Amino acid sequence: MITRTTALALDAADPLAKFRELFHIPDPTVIYLDGNSLGMPPKRTLERLTEVYEHDWATGLIRSWEHWLDLPQRVGNALAPLIGAGEGEVVLHDNTTLNVYQAVHGAIGLRPGRRAIAISADDFPTDRYVVDGIAAATGHAVQNDFEDLDDVAVVVRSVIDYRTAALVDVAAETARAHAAGAMVVWDLSHAAGAVEIDLRACGAQLAVGCTYKYLNGGPGAPAWTFVARELHDTIRQPIWGWFATENQFAMAPDFQPRADIARMMLGTPSVLALVAAECGISLSAEAGMKAIHTKGSALTEFAIELCDQLGFSTPTPRDRTRRGNHVAIEHRDAKAIVRELAARNVIFDFREPNIIRAGCSPLTTRFVDVFDGISAIAR
Numbered sequence: 001m002i003t004r005t006t007a008l009a010l011d012a013a014d015p016l017a018k019f020r021e022l023f024h025i026p027d028p029t030v031i032y033l034d035g036n037s038l039g040m041p042p043k044r045t046l047e048r049l050t051e052v053y054e055h056d057w058a059t060g061l062i063r064s065w066e067h068w069l070d071l072p073q074r075v076g077n078a079l080a081p082l083i084g085a086g087e088g089e090v091v092l093h094d095n096t097t098l099n100v101y102q103a104v105h106g107a108i109g110l111r112p113g114r115r116a117i118a119i120s121a122d123d124f125p126t127d128r129y130v131v132d133g134i135a136a137a138t139g140h141a142v143q144n145d146f147e148d149l150d151d152v153a154v155v156v157r158s159v160i161d162y163r164t165a166a167l168v169d170v171a172a173e174t175a176r177a178h179a180a181g182a183m184v185v186w187d188l189s190h191a192a193g194a195v196e197i198d199l200r201a202c203g204a205q206l207a208v209g210c211t212y213k214y215l216n217g218g219p220g221a222p223a224w225t226f227v228a229r230e231l232h233d234t235i236r237q238p239i240w241g242w243f244a245t246e247n248q249f250a251m252a253p254d255f256q257p258r259a260d261i262a263r264m265m266l267g268t269p270s271v272l273a274l275v276a277a278e279c280g281i282s283l284s285a286e287a288g289m290k291a292i293h294t295k296g297s298a299l300t301e302f303a304i305e306l307c308d309q310l311g312f313s314t315p316t317p318r319d320r321t322r323r324g325n326h327v328a329i330e331h332r333d334a335k336a337i338v339r340e341l342a343a344r345n346v347i348f349d350f351r352e353p354n355i356i357r358a359g360c361s362p363l364t365t366r367f368v369d370v371f372d373g374i375s376a377i378a379r
């Protein structure tokens with residue numbers, strides 16, 4: 001029988017508990033179980049933004065561009081070890097939607113003659129819409145399964161299902177797609193900063209994700225693209241901006257894509273947003289992905305046990321190696337419950353058609369939050 005005392009004991013033994021103190025939590029009575037949609041603000045973000053505002057921008061003025069120009073790659077290098085990417089293989093800019101668009105376009109360019117793009121009909125809407133848009137523009141067919149990949153140019157797939165939290169075997173599925181001659185674009189939006197993943201060891205070549213969820217980068221924080229080094233010479237992306245060209249300031253008549261990850265860039269990066277993303281990423285790096293994943297698994301295990309105890313049904317996998325860091329609770333009144341609880345400072349999110357998502361963000365979520373939040377649903 002799980003009780004509140006069980007939760008408090010787990011918090012007392014939690015090696016990551018001290019990280020919560022590094023976040024700005026103005027109202028400690030709020031029970032926040034939505035860090036899988038928007039992470040909490042690290043205290044250091046405000047300090048660093050103030051510093052950049054006063055020192056780099058106000059004092060340095062245009063001179064600061066000298067060290068801002070390669071900020072998207074520098075923050076990419078800070079993120080790289082958290083996802084198993086190498087130095088120079090990750091760049092941050094814009095949002096996930098745009099990064100998916102570029103990566104899928106780049107992938108189909110590397111597989112001429114193949115006529116389909118494969119994506120699950122249950123995948124996150126923006127990924128599906130982008131794929132539909134590309135297919136409409138290029139004449140590719142959209143295939144909604146991953147069985148026969150012989151005519152598929154690129155598979156687009158979330159590592160963690162945004163509804164159920166089911167975690168795909170990235171190594172096995174990458175190998176299967178590559179064996180059939182298809183490229184794969186992995187979406188790690190729910191995985192980066194949540195679970196331990198080694199993209200290189202999995203054989204992945206293309207991946208994207210956001211930084212505003214488990215990486216605590218802030219609202220609208222820039223997304224990232226991973227391109228394996230072996231593709232840097234050949235991948236072409238559809239938006240030819242001046243930040244992606246060789247000798248950017250030569251103002252040359254023609255676009256010549258850079259030979260490194262910067263060929264995935266577009267135009268002027270959002271410096272303040274990148275600085276905020278860098279702060280969030282630094283906290284995950286300090287905690288370490290192994291410890292983060294271990295705590296995430298323990299929090300979701302605890303949530304699932306509590307659901308069982310309270311009679312809630314959940315489609316979230318029971319095998320901890322097959323799930324991410326949220327738990328989906330099915331309820332026919334899910335939408336109304338989420339709305340009502342939010343008004344009482346208990347924050348989950350709702351996903352169609354009947355899912356209450358309990359996000360467990362290991363740097364900020366306590367076992368007692370999970371206990372109090374799920375108990376509030378029952379009440």
Ligand SMILES: Cc1ncc(COP(=O)(O)O)c(C=O)c1O
Nearest residue numbers: 095096097124158162187189210
């Ligand atoms: C799997 C997945 N992809 C993409 C996005 C969002 O894309 P964007 O950052 O462009 O809004 C989300 C947002 O929740 C997501 O869960």
